Amino acid sequence: METHTPTRAEAYQLLLAHNSNDSLIKHALSVEAVMRYMGRKFGEDADTWGIIGLVHDLDYEEFPELHCKKSPEFLREAGWPEEYIRAVVSHGWGICSDVEPLSRLEKTLYAIDELTGLVKAAALMRPSRSVLDMEASSVKKKWKDKKFAAGVNREVIEKGAALLGVDLTELISDTIMGMREAAREIGLAGAAQ
Ligand SMILES: [Fe+2]
């Protein structure tokens, strides 16, 4: 198939074709929202950033053992350009792929993927159960508590922030800001839902 520039609607359809798990879909929407926010902040194409965020874990639900291996097949079959595929695969650098994040988009995806999980866990600890009234300090307080959100790899986030050349606290604030824009869709709008 010839490649084409994918639309957001197409990306969302593809996501739903391969994912039915509610928390995985919410994770995809969270990463999309943060990528969109960051793309805008860096003055780049927020739509492209968001689309890549939305499909970054495309293969995970169906092929957890082949994570980062099946997504390129799905995306190639759907006619997605190689630069999108490279970006998707690079989020698993050192974990499920050997593709190093090089572009600003790729470094951002690598840095914020796990961080969205930590922000979510910290938001759910709050009385409001919301990201709308939450600040970076809530996440920072839990940073060294290894038992809290134990599945979230803090080292990957720190490595990502360093790759990107941004301050960790600022990255956490930006991730919260991005997630606020999708608070309802990702189930983190608290009582306002
Ligand atoms: Fe992943």
Ligand SMILES: [Fe+2]
């Ligand atoms: Fe992810």
